[in-house]
Amino acid sequence: MSNEILLETENLIKTFGTFRAVDGLNLQVHAGEMVGLVGPDGAGKTTAIRLMCGALSPTSGVVRVAGYEVPAQVEKAREQVGYLAQRFGLYGDLSVQENIEFFGEVFDVPVSEVKQRAAELLNFAGLGDFTDRPASALSGGMQKKLGLASALVHRPKVLLLDEPTGGVDPVARQEFWHLLIALLRGGSAVLVSTPYMDEAMRFNRVIFMNHGRVLTQGEPRQLMSRLEGRILELDAGDQMAARQIAEDDPEVEDVHTFGNHLHLRVSSAKGPMERIPMKLKSANIPMEHMLQIPATLEDVFIHLIETEGEEYEQPTPSA
Ligand SMILES: Nc1ncnc2c1ncn2[C@@H]1O[C@H](COP(=O)(O)OP(=O)(O)OP(=O)(O)O)[C@@H](O)[C@H]1O
Numbered sequence: 030m031s032n033e034i035l036l037e038t039e040n041l042i043k044t045f046g047t048f049r050a051v052d053g054l055n056l057q058v059h060a061g062e063m064v065g066l067v068g069p070d071g072a073g074k075t076t077a078i079r080l081m082c083g084a085l086s087p088t089s090g091v092v093r094v095a096g097y098e099v100p101a102q103v104e105k106a107r108e109q110v111g112y113l114a115q116r117f118g119l120y121g122d123l124s125v126q127e128n129i130e131f132f133g134e135v136f137d138v139p140v141s142e143v144k145q146r147a148a149e150l151l152n153f154a155g156l157g158d159f160t161d162r163p164a165s166a167l168s169g170g171m172q173k174k175l176g177l178a179s180a181l182v183h184r185p186k187v188l189l190l191d192e193p194t195g196g197v198d199p200v201a202r203q204e205f206w207h208l209l210i211a212l213l214r215g216g217s218a219v220l221v222s223t224p225y226m227d228e229a230m231r232f233n234r235v236i237f238m239n240h241g242r243v244l245t246q247g248e249p250r251q252l253m254s255r256l257e258g259r260i261l262e263l264d265a266g267d268q269m270a271a272r273q274i275a276e277d278d279p280e281v282e283d284v285h286t287f288g289n290h291l292h293l294r295v296s297s298a299k300g301p302m303e304r305i306p307m308k309l310k311s312a313n314i315p316m317e318h319m320l321q322i323p324a325t326l327e328d329v330f331i332h333l334i335e336t337e338g339e340e341y342e343q344p345t346p347s348a
């Protein structure tokens with residue numbers, strides 16, 4: 030990763046009627062960095078990404094892509110952006126080869142270069158053997174890879190991928206991540222939106238987003254360390270009753286069921302570790318174990334949503 034900022038938003042706002050879908054978004058992505066824009070349905074991820082690639086114009090605020098400002102220099106900025114929409118369109122009747130050549134034309138890739146570029150990208154995406162197949166006959170995962178290859182045809186410096194692994198099987202997902210890692214080595218800046226917490230570990234940096242705002246951001250491990258010592262796993266005979274006892278403890282903030290276990294988030298571990306086993310014992314509920322476990326990114330995110338970022342919110346520059 031270098032220090033060069035290839036993608037930046039400043040106080041970006043988008044309202045639909047009176048509703049703010051993007052509400053003062055500030056973010057930066059550096060060359061060679063893969064950043065995850067992680068948030069639940071309706072968080073504003075797609076709207077934010079569409080603002081960044083110039084598909085939507087902002088109500089206020091600025092996007093900078095490789096030094097060009099959107100909306101002021103949107104044409105120049107677009108040349109630097111590869112965008113894979115959440116519901117992107119390939120031309121089903123066109124072959125794999127024709128699809129990628131079509132995108133080459135759209136982005137004014139010189140005719141003399143487009144065939145070689147298409148061959149490179151299709152090999153890179155593992156589609157080299159399927160060039161004549163109609164896009165509609167590709168599997169979902171292959172379609173995503175063709176979408177990615179098409180988004181790269183004009184050698185963009187910034188890649189915006191909106192839920193690229195949605196509806197894709199785990200093997201194809203894995204392959205897709207390998208492709209992205211290869212792109213980073215070339216110095217691209219990649220912003221990927223996802224609602225999947227298990228994918229968030231793959232990013233150099235994660236930006237948690239909700240209600241159109243950044244809740245917090247950081248390296249995955251650094252984010253998880255914020256809840257160090259505050260997640261307990263409890264395994265007890267009567268899970269329903271054990272859950273009630275845990276929820277009644279004054280230092281337990283949240284209880285989730287994970288298979289056979291209960292996951293407790295506590296403000297401090299010591300009190301609950303003493304009280305809960307005693308209460309289980311007096312209620313005659315056998316306890317298998319109770320121990321501190323590392324927080325997951327999902328724990329961190331749930332915590333942030335519940336406190337709506339009040340604990341961690343970054344100061345936003347004044348408009
Ligand atoms: N054109 C529009 N008109 C009105 N409201 C809109 C429009 N586009 C998006 N919204 C609203 O803005 C909010 C954010 O939507 P957006 O699609 O950006 O969320 P998202 O994070 O991408 O969600 P998902 O994970 O489901 O794709 C939602 O409440 C949505 O209904």
Ligand SMILES: [Mg+2]
Binds near residue numbers: 074191192
């Ligand atoms: Mg979306």
